[in-house]
Amino acid sequence: MTRADKILICIIMLASIVTLIPIFKNKMDSNYVTVKVSNQEVLSLDLSKDGTWDVKGTLGTVTIEIKDRKVRVVQENSPQHLCSKQGFVSSPNVPIVCLPNETVVQIEGSDEEMDTVIQ
């Protein structure tokens, strides 16, 4: 074992620790909300920040609220108001779809749960 060997081992161990960091970091803030209008992404919001945002849908403005890592549509202009009746959503598998406004609000994250299990 020469000194260069020991330096090499230290570098590899350091590299393995450094590559660990982004993995943990990703897990912390992996959840964010994407808002699409007519299949085009118009907004990307952090799920951990509370607040309300307005998006221009095809029939008028759609107001989206984020609170306690959940997201909902507060107000929109459509015949049946299905998406505002849906209420808060916290799962990445349940999108909020407002078809008259062509607006889709969806949580995206790495820790997706199982949708349904068919046996």
Next chain:
Amino acid sequence: MKKMIYLSFLIALGIVFQIVESFLSLSWIVPGFKIGFANVCSVYALYLWGYKEMCIVSIMRIFLSSLLQGTLFSISFWLSLSGGILSLLAMAILYKLKKFSIYGVSIAGACFHNIGQVFAVCMIYQQFFMQLFLPLLLALSNVSGFCIGYLTLQIINRTKGRIQYGNL
């Protein structure tokens, strides 16, 4: 002529090591983890002749063992080839620098083998889950590289009187 016989012996040994090791898999520790005993032959060829012969031994071993296992040009073949080429490059460069002992060379080989494989997995599957194992694989490649270096050093020490070596 004599050299060719030695080379083919080393290739045959490497093939046997690789196939036998695929039976006794250590993948339950981390997916994709192996000690890589077949690398003993490559490192031995490196110290016996030089990096050109190491490339011949390693690449022929990868081709022939995947041919015998029936995985030629399948995904596992490309994984093994990409890791092999990257580790060959790393080992040849470190050997040329002449500052590293056999341990450093084999540890770098093991480490870059893992990096190449993870890179190939990401390219082929277009998914990035294998990156999660990269830190663990890097840490474990120290262990496996040390094992390989120790084994090769033992082989070299025991055959010292009979065969002429390059710079050790």
